[in-house]
Amino acid sequence: MIHYRKILELHDEGISLRGIASSTGNSRQKVTEVIQLATMKGLNCPFDEEMDDKWIEEFLFPEKSLEGSGRQPLNFEYIHEELAKPNVTLSLLHHEYEAKSRANNKIPYSYRSFVRHYSRYAQKYKATLRIRRKPGEIMEVDWAGSTAFIIDRDTGEKVKAYVFVATLPCSQLSYAEATLSMDLPSWINAHIHAYDYFGGVTQIVVPDNLKASVTKHTSKEIVLNPTYKEMAEHYNTIVMPARVRSPKDKASVEGSVGVISTWIIAALRNTQCFSIEELNEELWKKLEEFNNRPFTRKKGCRLSAFEEEEKFALSPLPDTPYKISEWRTAKVRPDYHISVESMFYSVPYEYINQQVDVKLSDDLVVVYFNHMWLTSHKRLYGKFGQISTIRDHMPDNHKLFVDQTPEIAIEWAESIGPSTLSVVKYLLDSYQSEKQALQSIFSLKKMERRYTNYEIERACKMILSITNRPTVKAIQTVLKNNKKKDVELELIQYKEITNTNYGFTRGASYYGGKKNDK
Known part of the structure; x- marks a missing residue:
């Protein structure tokens, strides 16, 4: 022995x-x-x-x-x-x-x-039993049924705080965090902090069927919330929601929720916190005690089990944490803009009346059509009704209007001729509002579609010979009259040309007759 x-x-x-x-x-x-x-x-x-x-x-x-x-x-x-x-x-x-x-x-x-x-x-x-759960395979997440609270400094009123719980079933290591809401940003940020706490990523994450994670869950189809799906792709993990009304699918987190409700939430019942940050500081102290409590039936604790049996199996964290974004849908308006929180962002005008997907982050608005990237804008904040327009999204006629400035107007007039330049300078000086002057010049500039530069310059010259106060309407009238006279003159010249006999006259001998002798 x-x-x-x-x-x-x-x-x-x-x-x-x-x-x-x-x-x-x-x-x-x-x-x-x-x-x-x-x-x-x-x-x-x-x-x-x-x-x-x-x-x-x-x-x-x-x-x-x-x-x-x-x-x-x-x-x-x-x-x-x-x-x-x-x-x-x-x-x-x-x-x-x-x-x-x-x-x-x-x-x-x-x-x-x-x-x-x-x-x-x-x-x-051993700290873990690997028959049902493999190390680094699953992270189960849920909201605790019990709530904590903070105290409003001004009114003394108790404000509810909701506790997020994430558990690794293999080692039973848990993470908890209090938030003031159970909305999508709080849900996503809690996941990011949980991954940071564990120092790695599991292969699978198992959430409940709340709207922040699952849009639709039937026996035939699972539709994830787009933001939640994007976060999972960023961390290279798979989302496998628990079946509806099947708590056994995430039994570990259900058990941890009950234990955390006792050892953390209930333990803080007499602790007064005046902000969510203070509450989380106290909560994380209790969480550290909870994860270091010895197992009752085996050696070690949750933290030691994680360090020895599970940490090695986690996938590494990405280089940068996920930056939360929100997905929405919008319809492109007739003015080729979409409305997002009372701000307006342009998209290519070809997509007018189409439904598009909009990804919102803190600093960007990105627009997709059928999963195809269309455009992105810097996100607008402040006064409602602000507009972000990209020139390339405009139709050609809108580009012409937007491009109007006094410098460009004068540059255009110089390319036409001296008389046109005089008219443009007069318009800029005569109007009280620069915008009105540019609008009149824009109307004159549109005449390029129907008339040549020579015709525009000739009309301006004729108007200046008549009056010292030219108007665009008068120039348009002269252009029409000149065009009409030019057409009539061309018609007269054409008739004169066609009436002139330039043909050959064949004699009777050509047709088999006899030529008369004289």
Whole structure:
């Protein structure tokens, strides 16, 4: 019989390996093995009364209790480590164990005994049991049914605070945070803070069917809230909502909600906080105590279980945290703008009367049509009715109007001629409002579509010869009259040309007749 307890107690007193071996009657090799295993598994003095040689042997060498059966021994450490890997199950490990047993001419344990022995080992010696939950696989999230409160400094009234809870089912490590609302921004920000607290991301997140996470959930279709879906994509995780009225789908967080309601929310019932920040500071102190409370039936606590058994399996956080955005729909107005919170943003005019998706963040408004990016604007704040218009979104005739400035108007007139330049300068000087003057010049500029530069310059010259106060309407009248006269003159000239005989007259001889002799 190996005196495990005495070996470890003598080692704790500083006795040399040679002295321990001599005192216990065991070899130095065995003494070294026992001390190394005890150090690796965290078994230190002093020991409780129940921790006798048999207890220590089962703790250090759990396989020994199975060796006398004549069956293929089980490597519990190997089984526990393999179960942490994706898609590895006890069924697969038992199948491999059976194949190894046959190769060694040993009798394997049945699957039921295999599971029972591993469960007994994990429950006694490990912080987590990996049969149902793999490390780093799932994060379950929900709102606590109980509420906390803060006190309004001005009125002394109690204001409700809602507590968000996130739990890792494998290690049972939990995160909690109080918010003043259960709206979408609070829901998303709480997720971001939970990922930061855990220091990584799970493969799957399991929420309830509240509107902030799920828009539609039937047996045939699941439609996620667009913002929630975008956050999950940013963290490279999958959202798998719990089935409607199926709390067992997220049993871990349901259990944690009840425990947190007792050990955190109820524990703060007599604590007075005057802001949500103060409340969260107190809440996180209680949360730290909660995660460090020892398990009642096994060694360790939630935090140590996470550090030892689950942290390694989390995916790394992205380089930058998710920046919350909100999705809405809008209809493009006839003026090729959309209305978002009483502010107006332009989109290409080709999409007038179309329904578009709008992504709102703190500083940007991004517009999509059928998942295709259309445009983005800097978000407007302040007075309602502000307009953000991009020139390329306008029809051509609108671009012409918007482009009107005194400098551009004069530049255009110079390109037409001196008379047009004189008219434009007069219009700019004569109107009390620059805007009215530019509107008149814009009407004159539109004449380019129907008349040549020569015709416009000629009309301006004729008007200036008649009056020192030219108007655009008078110039338009002259352009019409000149055009009409030009058309009439062209018609007269055409008739004169067609009436002139330039043909050849054939004689009678051409048609077979005789030429008259004179």
